[in-house]
Amino acid sequence: MEEEEIGGRVFTPREVVGELDRYIVGQDKAKRAVAIALRNRWRRRQVPEPLRDEIAPKNIIMIGPTGVGKTEIARRLARLSQAPFLKVEATKYTEVGYVGRDVESMIRDLTELAVTMVQAEEAEKVEVRAAELAEERLLDLLLPPPPKRPVDVSADDAADDLDADYHKSREQLRGLLRRGKLDDREVELDVASHTTPFLKIFSGQGMEEMGLNMQDMLGGMIPKQKKRRMVKIPEALTLLVQEEAQKLVDQDAAVKKAVRRVEEAGIVFLDELDKVAGRETGGHGPEVSREGVQRDLLPIVEGTTVQTKYGMVRTDHILFIAAGAFHVSKVSDLIPELQGRFPIRVELSSLTEEDFVRILTEPENSLVRQYTALLETEQVALDFTDEAVTTIASIAAQANSRAENIGARRLHTVMEALLDEISFDAPDLAGQNVKIEGGQVKEKLEALLSDQDLFRYIL
DSSP: OOHHHHOSOOOOHHHHHHHHHTTOOSOHHHHHHHHHHHHHHHHHHHSOHHHHTTOOOOOEEEEOOTTSSHHHHHHHHHHHHTOOEEEEEGGGBOOTTSSSBOTTHHHHHHHHHHHHHHHHHHHHHTHHHHHHHHHHHHHHHHSOOOOOOOOOGGGHHHHHHHHHHHHHHHHHHHHHHHTTTTTTOEEEEEEEOOOOOHHHHHSOTTOHHHHHHHHHHHHTTSOOOEEEEEEEHHHHHHHHHHHHHHHHSOHHHHHHHHHHHHHHHOEEEEEOGGGGOOOOSSSOSHHHHHHHHHHHHHHHHHOOEEEETTEEEEOTTOEEEEEEOOSSSOGGGSOHHHHHTOOEEEEOOOOOHHHHHHHHHSSTTOHHHHHHHHHHTTTOEEEEOHHHHHHHHHHHHHHHHHSOOOTTHHHHHHHHHHTHHHHHHGGGGTTOEEEEOHHHHHHHHHHHHHOHHHHHHHO
16 A cells, blocks of 8 residues: 555654654653554555455553653654544443443544545645635626627627626736735625534434434435525635535545545554453442443454444554553453453653653743743743743642642643743733743742642642
8 A cells, every 4th residue: 555545754663752752751661662563554564465464553551640641642653643543531431231432433533533634635635726716716706707698790899898808807806806905805605504413413422323324314315505694705715715625526535545544544542441440340330331341342452343434444453552540450450352452561650850840841842832932922031940940840749749640730730820920911011021030939839839728729
């Protein structure tokens, strides 16, 4: 299969780790594991056909406390590989027969995401042609073509003059349109009505398949509703470009490509797997449902075929990355069959104060850069000293040790508490430079640490 068919550039494991290092501090073992898993997908596609289908993905379980980077690693990996990526929580699924979502819905959701992704890519390829066609349609609305007249040889010269005048006026209008001189004008346009399907309201959770099938059956019988409304020229142009792009894109080919991409490159990040790791304790209560969810997950992870509204989707080569803190339960509490489908296990380490300092400053999306950029929009220049960064990291580490350890997420809480007044007063501080020093951080936050009541609610 061509690489462009599944999307994205091919990375070596070293390049993957290098890209992940730009956004995630530490956790080298986990980065290496996902980098190898991603490369193995490319390797499988180079293997001769008979053996290719026999090579199953090496699914991964990430074990570690909250806030250490499990989700971020999976999310960045998917973005890097431009693969269809779905993050789900194991706790929102229930065993067949219970009220709730069935596990197959995750594959339907993943396919829906892939179709949207591919349609957007295909629309981008025809964007220039779609823009040309949309412009012509908009000019037709602004200056309708003259009606066709019956053939009359004696009137040919007059008709030619009329056509020349029309084309001249049309080109003048085109120039005004491109220069933005018509942006305040409105045109009447037929716009698709976004009404919620009646069946969607009543086909509740756990009945997705019924709702899906009924909507597909009736979709051809019920025409898409449109309504006429007045819209400004820029909005009208955007809507017309979207319509023309839809016409130019081969929707059947896009769906086929999306399904192949799901089957060959899809990634499902299954969070909170430890929450369904309970085993049967006597045949009563929620434990039965937990083991039932595991048994329902098993065929999806092992490889099965799921019915979606875009056709049948095979899960044999979808990569599953599971994660959980596994504080109370252990990986060995999962049913043996499911354990066997996650051969790679990686333990992520808790974050230290030194890690917090690096998280605040090193990544391209570091918190210091985020808050600095946010306040720059108000013309306020934030400047964090090294001592301030060290103090913020120290206070976050102390808060984690004294309360629930929520990892790097504690830094968000600490930064919000620190910058609360500046963020509120920012519109009145335009043009000023605000320096954040270690003494200010201690004065503002150590009082919260020492007051138990305030600490519980603020940090």
